[in-house]
Amino acid sequence: MTASDNGQARRDRLVHRQYEDLPYPPRDPADERKRLITGSPSHLAEIDHYVFGGRRDLSSPLNVLIAGGGTGDGTIMLAQQLAWESQALGTPAAQVTYLDLSAASMAVAQTRAEARGLDNIRFLQGSLLDVAGLAPGPYDYIDCCGVLHHLEDPAAGLAALMSVLKPDGGMGLMVYGALGRTGVYPVQNALRALSPEGLPPDERVATARTLLASLPESNWLKRNTLVADHITAGDPGLFDLFLHSRDRAYTVPQVAALVEGAGLALTGFVEPVNYDPAIYLTDTDLAAKAQALPWLDRCALAENLGGTIKTHSFYVVPSNRAGGLPPSPDSQTTVPVIRDGNHAELAKGLAGRKRIQVDLNGVKHRFDLPEGAAAVLAQIDGRRSLDAIHKGLGLDWFVFRQRFDRLYAVLHALNILLIRRAG
Ligand SMILES: C[S@@+](CC[C@H](N)C(=O)[O-])C[C@H]1O[C@@H](n2cnc3c(N)ncnc32)[C@H](O)[C@@H]1O
Known part of the structure; x- marks a missing residue:
């Protein structure tokens, strides 16, 4: 064929x-x-x-x-x-x-x-x-x-x-992602029936807007409040989401x-x-x-x-x-890096806090922080190694490692803290 x-x-x-x-x-x-x-x-x-x-x-x-x-x-x-x-x-x-x-x-x-x-x-x-x-x-x-x-x-x-x-x-x-786009594909299918692909784009966008405004409460897209490109990204967003001629999840x-x-x-x-x-x-x-x-x-x-x-x-x-990737903060030469370089701001935000609360896709999650989290964060400038940071804080290496490992577990998961190697 x-x-x-x-x-x-x-x-x-x-x-x-x-x-x-x-x-x-x-x-x-x-x-x-x-x-x-x-x-x-x-x-x-x-x-x-x-x-x-x-x-x-x-x-x-x-x-x-x-x-x-x-x-x-x-x-x-x-x-x-x-x-x-x-x-x-x-x-x-x-x-x-x-x-x-x-x-x-x-x-x-x-x-x-x-x-x-x-x-x-x-x-x-x-x-x-x-x-x-x-x-x-x-x-x-x-x-x-x-x-x-x-x-x-x-x-x-x-x-x-x-x-x-x-x-x-x-x-x-x-x-x-297939699950997060729940509701998108039935609307795509409905629009293929109601507004075939050969029609002018602006006519198809208008039909899509009419349909979206009249979807029943039972429709899976109505229930999936995470999908919002048609609201936040104008006609290009709406077209990309519902009128694309080829996508898969x-x-x-x-x-x-x-x-x-x-x-x-x-x-x-x-x-x-x-x-x-x-x-x-x-x-x-x-x-x-x-x-x-x-x-x-x-x-x-x-x-x-x-x-x-x-x-x-x-x-x-x-x-x-792939062996050894992603890296872990396993040695004194590890250089922790704050992804967006805003360590002072983060340290200020965490000062005195025992836990942080984060909104992940509309669901609130809490993460426990180690003692002294803000003090450790304040030292992370993307150049200092763990060795230099623990000495700067005047902490015993093992006490420091316990605190740092917990901080790393939380902030790495949130894509805030990453790793480079010294030298
Ligand atoms: C959804 S946009 C993503 C654009 C960009 N990567 C971003 O994340 O903002 C998809 C882009 O892929 C381009 N595209 C589709 N098929 C392609 C191909 N076979 N080769 C090169 N570009 C392609 C389209 O022209 C379009 O600009």
């Missing part, structure tokens, strides 16, 4: 057309003056932790590919973080290659880069399936966020990316199968706390049973219990080098 026989060529055309008509996510380049959008995957501190185990060679410039870069969120974040790093350290500038099918999306990303004065990005229009011919790299790091699930064959997309990855590199990926075991099939291994989901069943299990026997499971089974259990994971963001490396 040829591509056009089974409708693939038509879906390819529709996907391309959607992102030309409605670049997603919608971004105004003028906002670059006000803020840098950061997120996961591909925050530099996360890459250092989950891909390089805290041992990235800072003197050697990273070669990065952003596959399906859209309107530029991942590209701008990482290119900016790398530019700041090379300015601060006086090291050679890292290079970021942006690749996307959509010329309209690429124009937004380019204007954002210009607004920031970033000159470390190469912009290319094309399909990631053709990356080996268009921009063969090889790359130390590849970002592919929210793209694989829109391909006819996501495994072929991942294989194309794998073919341009250095053996000692890694990737940050995001695909939709993954459970944790399906993510693992996709990754393993490409010869890759998972090094972590972000934020880890959402993949920890312990946050849902108050019964001690059940909690102990969950704790005894292998890591991926625990992640799958948490997904099934919480039901809130709308997207899976995760890091992968070639499977032969």
Whole structure:
């Protein structure tokens, strides 16, 4: 059967057309003056932790590919973080290659880069399936966020990316989560019946808005208050959510199968706390049973219990080098890093607190903090090692380690505290 026989060529055309008509996510380049959008995957501190185990060679410039870069969120974040790093350290500038099918999306990303004065990005229009011919790299790091699930064959997309990855590199990926998107696919199906794909986009958006306003209370989308892109991201958000001509969603075991099939291994989901069943299990026997499971089974259990994971963001490396990843704070040379560099602010917020309360997808969770948490946090500047911090605090090493390990368990799970190695 040829591509056009089974409708693939038509879906390819529709996907391309959607992102030309409605670049997603919608971004105004003028906002670059006000803020840098950061997120996961591909925050530099996360890459250092989950891909390089805290041992990235800072003197050697990273070669990065952003596959399906859209309107530029991942590209701008990482290119900016790398530019700041090379300015601060006086090291050679890292290079970021942006690749996307959509010329309209690429124009937004380019204007954002210009607004920031970033000159470390190469912009290319094309399909990631053709990356080996268009921009063969090889790359130390590849970002592919929210793209694989829109391909006819996501495994072929991942294989194309794998073919341009250095053996000692890694990737940050995001695909939709099946449970957190409960209710999305029945609405997509209903809209295919009520507003066929060939109609003009604005007419389809209008039909979708009419339908959404009249859904019965029993509809699963009405019950899933976590899905909100159609409310927060305008017409592009609504189209991407309900009128896309091709998307699929993954459970944790399906993510693992996709990754393993490409010869890759998972090094972590972000934020880890959402993949920890312990946050849902108050019964001690059940909690102990969950704790005894292998890591991926625990992640799958948490997904099934919480039901809130709308997207899976995760890091992968070639499977032969997954040992020791993610790193743990197991030696005096470990350098704890606050992901967003705001250690003073965090220390102030935690001063005198025995626990913190965090809202995770609408559910409140409490985490116990060790004694002296704020004092330890105040010392974490991304340069001092655990050895230097414990000496600075005047604490016995074993007392310090107990406190630090508890603090690390809580703040790593919340994606606040990561690791680098000294030297
Ligand atoms: C949902 S957007 C995500 C954009 C961006 N990665 C982000 O997270 O903000 C999906 C993007 O993937 C692009 N895309 C879809 N299929 C592609 C392909 N085969 N090769 C390259 N880009 C593709 C679309 O044009 C669109 O810009």
